[in-house]
Every structure is written in C-alpha cells, then in structure tokens.
Amino acid sequence: MITTRTPKNRLSITTDDHASYAEKNTDETFSPLAKISSWLSFSSFSTEAGHWSRASFSDEFTDEELLMSETIPTAISNLRDSSRPIWIVTTAALPWFTGTAVNPLLRAAYLLKHRQEEKRVGSISQAGPVHLVIPWLESSDDRAALYGDDWRHATPETQTDYIRDWIDSSAHLPSIAHELNIHYYPARYHAALSSIFAMGDIFELLESKAESCDSNSQKKRAVCILEEPEHLNYFRAPSSSCSYDSFYTIGIVHTNYKYYAEQHVTGLFSAPIVEAVSAGLVCAYCDQVIKLSDVLQEYAKHKEVVCNVHGIRNEFLECAPPDGNRIYFLGKLLWAKGLDQLLYLEECYKHSKGEYFPMDIFGSGPEGDEIETAYKGTRNALLSSLSTSSGSISTMTDNSEFRTSGAPKSCNNSETKDSAKMPTYWASLQRRRLLGCPLPVQFLGRTDHASIGTEYKIFVNPSISEVLCTTTAEALAMGKFVILPEHPSNEFFKSFPNALFYSNAAEFVQQLSKARSTEPEPLSQNLRHLLSWEAATERLFESAAVSEREASRRERLFEKEDRKLAMIHYKLGKGRSGDVIRKFLGGGPVANQVQYQMERQVSVTSMA
Incomplete structure (x- = not known):
C-alpha cells in the first residue's frame, strides 16, 4: 500500500482540473484568440500549481520513495557518465559575439575537453560525442545585417571554419577545434526583437541528427542542453505532440525576457504574457531547469535550480x-x-x-x-x-x-x-x-x-x-x-x-x-x-543531477501536467491557425512556420 505524507492545508488541485484546459485546446474549431487565452490560463495555472507543490509538498514522499536515495543521482541525470552523447542547442552563433553564442560554444568545448582528459588517464575507454547545434541564417540580408557585408555570400562551411579558428586562436583549445561536432538548423533574424529564431521544428531536426550521428553502441539516453529553452520554443511549430522524450533535457535560462518586456511601452500587457508563455514552455520541454541567477522569474519551481554554470576563457x-x-x-x-x-x-x-x-x-x-x-x-x-x-x-x-x-x-x-x-x-x-x-x-x-x-x-x-x-x-x-x-x-x-x-x-x-x-x-x-570553465563544468554536473527519490516524486506529481503543456503547445502551433497566432504574438518574419515547412516539403519532393 502506498501512503502519502501530506501537509494539512494543501491546495487541492487535481488532474481533472488540468484536463479541462487541455480538452479546450483539442477543439479544431477554436479560434486563434481563444487558443491563446486557454494557453495563458493553463500555463499560469499549472506553474502556480507547481510552485505551490514545491513549497507544500517538500515532505510529500511515499513510503517507497523514502526508501530511495536522496543523494545518488538517477542514471539518466548523471552527466558524469562520459559515454553519453551530449547535444547543446543555442540561439546564436559566432561571428555574433553575444553571450548565447560564446558561452554555449565554450561549454561544448570544455565538456569535450573533460572527456578527452578522462580518456587520456584511462577513466573511460570510449568518450561519447559532443554536438553543438547552432542557427544558420538562410537569408543573405540577415547575415549581412548581423555579421557584416562580408558574410552575405558565406556558406555553413565558412561559418564552421570561422568557429573552429576562434576555438583554436582565442579559446586556445587546438585539440578541441577540429573534434567538436557542429550542426546547423535553418533560422532567420527578427530585427525588431534583435533575436534569431529557428525555422521549422528544431526538435524533429535534432532527433533525426541524433539518429544518424550517434552510434548504435551508444544506447544510453542522450543529453540535450537547451540554451534558452523558452527562446528556442517561442515561435516553434511542433510537428508532433511529443516533447524531447529521446533526451534527458536540461534547460539553461540566460535572459530575463520578462524584464525586457516590462521596459517596453506595452509592458503592462506584454510582460505577463511573456512570463506565462516562458514558464509554460520551460515546464513542457525541460527535465531540469538551471537559472544562472535568482533575478529570473520562476519557470518550473518543482524542477529548477539556481547556479552559475558559466566560466571564462583562461x-x-x-x-x-x-x-x-x-x-x-x-x-x-x-x-x-x-x-x-x-x-x-x-x-x-x-x-x-x-x-x-x-x-x-x-x-x-x-x-x-x-x-x-x-x-x-x-x-x-x-x-x-x-x-x-x-x-x-x-x-x-x-x-x-x-x-x-x-x-x-x-x-x-x-x-x-x-x-x-x-x-x-x-x-x-x-x-x-x-x-x-x-x-x-x-x-x-x-x-x-x-x-x-x-x-x-x-x-x-x-x-x-x-x-x-x-x-x-x-x-x-x-x-x-x-x-x-x-x-x-x-x-x-x-x-x-x-x-x-x-x-x-x-x-x-x-x-x-x-x-x-x-x-x-x-x-x-x-x-x-x-x-574557470573547468569549475563551471563541475557545477553543471551537480546542477543537472536529480536524486532517485526526487525523480520518483516529480514523475508522480508533475509529469502529467508538464506533458499536457507540450500537447497544448502542439495544438496551438499546428496548421494555418498556428501561423496566425505566431503573427499575433509578434513572430514577424518567423511567424509562418507551418507555411515554411510545407514549402520545404514541396521542394524536397520536387528534387526527389
């Protein structure tokens, strides 16, 4: 028999309450505005429930869970296992010298360095690969605007060579420069938001690349580190209702988008929307959330930690x-x-x-x-x-x-x-x-x-x-x-x-x-x-780890709600109505995701 230790004054929130929100979003006749309203209501409701749950259920473990370890991490959250493939996905790339370009690149480089050193001393026989997935700006105008006119006629190979040279000459990691796996996803630059956004379903692309790149011998679940998980999913049109189930997904939150929204003339209206949408997306797609500092809003309090996992060049x-x-x-x-x-x-x-x-x-x-x-x-x-x-x-x-x-x-x-x-x-x-x-x-x-x-x-x-x-x-x-x-x-x-x-x-x-x-x-x-980045890598290992007891508790209390958020995001984003919603929410040049995917499919079919 499973008994649960529950505080006397717990907030009563059932899965039926959440289901009622999800059911509204399965109706294809729902208008785009109604879908947006339902998403915001559910994401705010679910996040608050998670926050309450974290505060009120801190001692709520079943008898079976109390027998589990509270110090030993689960195998799936153990990043110290250097045989597992690691995929790092970010929202910017050199030669744009912004934090979300430089820090993920260095994180990938030092993770690979850590694995090389373990192999050198004999701690492991075979090191798993480290992959960096970065945006490729398809538009020559975008490249010229962001990188300079010299990049107007550049190719992905040109950018790869530039990045490898920077790792060698500026980061002083010559042994890493040509061993790091670099991949691209199609993207466009949103000038009004000064940001790069993916075109197409980045998760589907990531899954197909993992299938082709990681060997059959590496059957352990791969690690996916989403640098700016909310940003990567803001205007994404999911091609299926599944989340990043093929990976143990860690979200590292870099940017205080709520703060920037508050400074805008429309801040009273836009900031609460940004806050709710960001929290919903992080809950839906991350197994563990790392906030670089406590200045950030709460996203998924039942699975977030505050830790600086950045370092600096030597x-x-x-x-x-x-x-x-x-x-x-x-x-x-x-x-x-x-x-x-x-x-x-x-x-x-x-x-x-x-x-x-x-x-x-x-x-x-x-x-x-x-x-x-x-x-x-x-x-x-x-x-x-x-x-x-x-x-x-x-x-x-x-x-x-x-x-x-x-x-x-x-x-x-x-x-x-x-x-x-x-x-x-x-x-x-x-x-x-x-x-x-x-x-x-x-x-x-x-x-x-x-x-x-x-x-x-x-x-x-x-x-x-x-x-x-x-x-x-x-x-x-x-x-x-x-x-x-x-x-x-x-x-x-x-x-x-x-x-x-x-x-x-x-x-x-x-x-x-x-x-x-x-x-x-x-x-x-x-x-x-x-x-140093060596210390930052160690902090990443510690922050990513989840104990067996806590993992069981999360799965029991929160996993259904988080999966429903992913389902709602899928329902909102699919079809022509999804493009309308993205346009309404300020998607601009990246709003027509579904249309873009359809055009690519037609292009691939005609080439075949």
Missing part, C-alpha cells in the same frame, strides 16, 4: 595586473545595460567631489548614437529624465542614505519614486532633448575584453538587466576592481574582494573613491578556479 586569468588608474565600461550600447544609471551616477559623483569622473566606453549597439548624444547632453534636465528610465533608478535611490550633502534636488526619494512610474518611452523622448556640455567620456567602439590594457583598473558595471554578467567575471579575472549594484544577478561575485558593491549613489561615490585610491588584491587560487 586568457583572462593570465592577464597582467593593472598598473594604471583608468575607468571603463564594456558592453552592448543599450540603455537597459545601465548606461542611463551611469549618467545619473556621474552627476551625483560631481555633486559630491566637484568633478565628473573620466571613463572610456567600449561597445556598440542599436542605441549607440542616442546614448553618445545623451553623454554630450546638458545637466539641468538630466536627473529628471534619467529617473524615469526603466524604473531601476528607484530601486537604487529608494533609501534615505541616498541624500548626500550637496546632492541635486531631483535626487529626492519621493520625486524619484513618482517619476520612475513613467514609461521608458517618455524617458527616451526626454533624452533626445539633451544637448551640449559633454562628460569626460570617450566612446571607443567594440573590442574584445581581453584586449583591454593594464592602464584600466576599474570596471564600472551598473546594469541590473543582466542575469549573470560575463564581463564582470572577466574583469575580476584580470585583477581589476569592479563596481556593481547590490542585485540578485551579482550574487555570485560577493566572494570576490575586488567586487565593490553599492546600494545607492552615496555608496557608489565611496566605492569609486576607494577603487581610485587603492590597489586590487591578487586573486587567490580558489577564486581563480571558481571563474
């Missing part, structure tokens, strides 16, 4: 320590990266110290011209306009200690809190009115962080839109001071003595003054290792 750890005193920022030129806050902090520093602090800004981006204009703007309208941007200033200044001596009147807490309610759209209009009186700031364009010289000692990174900032880790590895806001996205860096944190403008001034007048501490060997 060349950053080998840089000479700084010998100058210069200050810099490096990143994509977007207001959301904290550049509005940086303007605000410049003003407060001047009111405290009598002068602005000089700095250099490295990077490029779609808002670069507007940002450079604002940094050459007047000071009199600056504070009121910046306090309206992104709402993030209010979190920094909502503190009585913020009122430093001589601080400008508009630093007043109540005024900031009121003005922070204004949409970012109006803030951008105010920024454009700023003219003249430049700050002592130089815009030096995009550069590789490793090429930043030793004359730079202080990296100022005020961004709170990041999930986990790789450039912060790189600067710390190079022995520089990094000045950061107190924020969940920066929690990983709390153990580094050269990471200087501030919670308001007064503390920022104090930390910058300290950094300018003292020298950074040398990194200890433990902290150097903590930043």
